[in-house]
Structure formats: C-alpha cells, structure tokens
Amino acid sequence: MKxxxxxxxxxxxxxxxxxxxxxxxxxxxxxxxxxxxxxxxDTTGGMLARLGPEVLDAVGNDRAQRLESRILIMxxxxxxxxxxxxxxxxxxxxxxxxxxxxxGLEPFVGISLPVDWTRAPRQWAQVVDFxxxxxxxxxxxxxxxxxxxxxxxTVVDFARDFVLPDxxxxxxxxxxxxxxxxxxxRLMADRMIRALQPAPMQPxxxxxxx
Numbered sequence: 001m002k003x004x005x006x007x008x009x010x011x012x013x014x015x016x017x018x019x020x021x022x023x024x025x026x027x028x029x030x031x032x033x034x035x036x037x038x039x040x041x042d043t044t045g046g047m048l049a050r051l052g053p054e055v056l057d058a059v060g061n062d063r064a065q066r067l068e069s070r071i072l073i074m075x076x077x078x079x080x081x082x083x084x085x086x087x088x089x090x091x092x093x094x095x096x097x098x099x100x101x102x103x104g105l106e107p108f109v110g111i112s113l114p115v116d117w118t119r120a121p122r123q124w125a126q127v128v129d130f131x132x133x134x135x136x137x138x139x140x141x142x143x144x145x146x147x148x149x150x151x152x153x154t155v156v157d158f159a160r161d162f163v164l165p166d167x168x169x170x171x172x173x174x175x176x177x178x179x180x181x182x183x184x185x186r187l188m189a190d191r192m193i194r195a196l197q198p199a200p201m202q203p204x205x206x207x208x209x210x
Contacts, residue, residue, distance in 0.1 A: 002033045002065075003196065004055045006047050006096075007074040010112060010158075011038025013185065015175050020182045025189035030196055032070075043082075044075045044092035051096055056103060070196065071100060072156065074110025076140055077178070081128045086140035093144060097153060108195060109148050111141050111157045113184075116169035119177030130177075138167075145209070155209040156195045161187040 005011050005023055013021030027034040037054050059069045073096050076089035100107040115137050117130035141159060148155045162173050162184065173184035180188060195210040
C-alpha cells in the first residue's frame with residue numbers, strides 16, 4: 001500500500017530530522033510506503049500545479065495500483081501568511097479534491113495546524129501578521145471541514161491534538177510557533193495511522209473525521 005502526501009512544510013517535516021518526521025513514522029509503523037511530496041513554503045497553488053506530475057502520474061492508471069494508493073492533501077497556511085486571505089486556499093483545495101474525485105480517487109484532507117502566533121518567528125513579523133493569520137486559519141479549517149462534509153471526504157484533523165479545550169495552541173508541541181517538534185510529529189503520525197486503518201469510504205457516502 002502506498003500513501004502520497006502532498007503539502008507544504010508541515011508535510012515535509014521542516015525543523016526536525018528525517019527519522020522524526022510524521023511521514024517517516026507512518027511508513028515505519030504502519031507498513032505503508034509513504035511518498036512525501038511536501039515542499040517548504042509551498043502554497044495550495046503550487047500544490048495544485050504539482051498534483052498531476054508528482055501524484056497522479058505516479059499513481060498511474062493501473063486499477064490494482066489505484067486501489068492500493070491513498071492521497072493526503074494538506075495546505076493553506078502559506079496562502080494565509082503571505083496573501084493575507086484564505087480565498088486562494090479554499091479555491092485550490094476544492095479544485096484538488098474535485099480533480100481527485102474526478103479521477104476516481106478519494107482524497108484524505110489534512111487539517112493544518114493552528115498558529116501559535118505569540119511564539120511565531122519574530123523576523124517574519126515584518127511581512128506576516130500572525131495574530132490575524134491565526135484567526136484566518138481557524139476560519140479556513142472550519143470551512144474545509146464543512147466542504148469535506150458536503151462531499152463526503154475523509155478529514156484527518158491533525159490540528160485537534162495541538163489545541164487545548166479552549167482552543168489555545170499547545171505551546172509544547174511547536175518548536176517555533178508554526179512547525180511541530182518531535183512530540184508534535186509523533187501525534188500527527190498516530191492520527192494518520194488511525195486514518196489508514198478504517199476501510200476507505202466512497203465519495204458521497206458521508207464525511208469521516210479522524
């Protein structure tokens with residue numbers, strides 16, 4: 001079985017060694033071949049452009065290979081950070097989901113991590129309003145879950161483990177306010193492994209949140 005993960009630095013594993021990345025842990029512990037297609041700083045527009053050549057072409061048209069493949073898409077943070085809006089992220093994530101469903105492939109939609117804005121890199125504050133970005137990401141992730149519910153797509157809610165009951169980010173799980181540390185990657189791996197265990201749902205059969 002093969003899992004393709006398309007995303008940004010949260011997928012790539014920025015800030016931790018390769019053996020600590022959640023994708024590496026999933027591959028080692030779940031017995032899946034994990035193809036990490038995360039690029040640091042990428043936007044959902046970049047992901048949309050890469051979906052065909054880096055994921056769909058690799059999955060191919062062989063029916064058996066398609067049945068053994070799963071695709072996770074997760075992005076939007078960089079759109080919000082540098083664009084100041086989640087409009088592009090909404091449009092591009094919807095486009096990627098629709099293209100995958102049109103190919104007969106059900107995407108797993110990852111929910112990006114919350115922004116621990118009080119601990120975000122100070123040098124970035126000259127170009128990013130992290131306090132505003134944190135609010136936008138909350139709204140965007142809520143919209144993304146609603147979108148998945150409408151189209152019956154599986155949600156992998158990585159963000160759930162990174163907040164306290166009152167919605168405050170768990171500071172101890174980030175190393176810079178934006179990216180997870182080794183402990184955070186451990187939680188992300190656990191959630192992805194759980195997502196791979198149930199039988200995959202067919203599009204339109206109802207939303208599953210994991």
